Amino acid sequence: MTSMVKQRWTVSGVRNRLRRMTWRGQRIDWSGYILVAPFLTLFVLFNAIALLFGLYLSCNEWEVVGRPEWVGLANFREILADDLAREAFLNTFRYVLVIAPGVTIVAFVLALFVHQQWPGHIVSRAAFFSPVVCAPTAVGLIWVWMLDTQFGLINQYLGRLGIPPVPWLTSPDWSWLGVSLMSVWWDTGFSFVLFLAALQDVPAELREAAQVDGATRWQVVWNIILPLLRPVTSMVITLQVIATLRIFSQISVMTQGGPAGSSMSAIMYLYSYGLSRYRFGYASAVAVLLLLATLLITLVNRWLVKEKV
């Protein structure tokens, strides 16, 4: 008895007790906490606490100096009443509706082509993914030059077809399309490799059997490959929708949201009218609205996919 009491309070005693402690019937690996600590500390600090604080901020007015002032939903009301903010959100949804299907369709077609393994497919595969490794500022500047109204490559070639110069980035009617073109070129490679990997998992016997039965190339794609690719297609669309909802860098480089707010996105608005003016509460409210939109779209998409399967 006495020896146990004594053992409890010596260093080696504590160590022994710790060593013998169990959780769910197994010894506890205390080193787990040490290994997890660096990541978890930063995660809690930069993600969890920051997120909660962001939610709190959205109901406050807080500038660089002074204390936060609780204003309830005033920030949200201001956003809803602001024409430019509404335009920014509507533009963001338009980007989603243009870029996500654009990327998905182009990526799928390119993947089908490369999957045939015709001569040169290795070059094509490398080419299609290459924009993905480049910075948005680099790709943005490249496309500012490509889409230049007077001397840009695109307008020069369109001119050869007799099409008058299009003011891709300098007209309120076109700027969203200029930004979308750049985004499709930049993002497609990512979805392309996801499709390519999925195509490689389609059993070759299925296609051969269909071809023996007299199916054409298009019938094979439409009736056999597409249905089998439904999971990866839904993943590609979801990822692209979520990514496009956060569209910012290319707009910041190419148009700054202009002309006249025509290419403004939600994050671009958050940056120009919240952060740059040190209106942190207002900026957080924009972020919260975007978060809600993201969650809503994700849930609707989940539901749609489930309905179909």
Place this chain on the structure above:
Amino acid sequence: MKAGPVARANRWMRQRLNVTIGVIPLWLVGMFVTVAWIAPFVWTISTSLKPASQIMTADIEWLPREVTFDSYVKVFEFHPILRWLLNSVIVAGTTTTLCVLFSMMAGYAFTRLHFPGRDVFFAITLGSIMIPAQIALIPLYMAFLKLGFMNSYPSMIAPGVVSVVSVYIFRQFFMSLPGELEDAAFIDGLGRMGVFWRIAVPLARAPLVASAILAFTGNWNGYLWPLLMAFEEKMKTLAVGIAVFAPGYGGHSQLESFGPSMAAVTILSMPMLIAYLFLQRYFVEGMTSGSIKG
């Protein structure tokens, strides 16, 4: 049986090249798209090597009439490109190193070690993927602003070190690692930490490369966070710095006829593109491995 020349050509092509004559139009379209897809890069490099007077021409000139490095000289002369390059190397390098190290440790602990709270921690970590980072960005920006950490390396590095996707990559790997290897090491008298450093880490080369490429690319190319953190010219990373050539920054791309702008783009993109050409498989694996979660 004697086959006609077309049929013979067809058979030869099917055997040798995996094509038949009927698909040549499709193949040509595909190769045309391939060329068009890399055309912007070719155009960028070509523009950067042209003399200023030959950039904005009435007709398309794919190749420079004479190769000159004037645009590069201008970029180096008027902008602290070397400093930006150094900042990019420091920020992306440090972030990647810490991110891989911490993710590896956490990924191992979440998979192999047994301790209370483990599953809860991991569930929270994974669940956070759904939430857009921008919401956490504003409080972080405020915190760094108020604490006076703007224009410093730590502020540009710290948030990038946390990568849930990297943890996920390592966790997937360690889950597939057979436990016998570690058991043998235990019997030989190694402790948990010893097993981690001497057995698990050396085996984890594939997830290490994948997560390192993911982190390095993301931080080398990163824009919004370094843009917020570094408004002093000399603290900018290259990806942020070259935005001075953007039209909205009062850039003079038009006046300088895009030469320096394309030179700066080339300087920023070449390291990544060359690395990508040599390590294609790893790039594709690394950059897409996070999307498994769907």
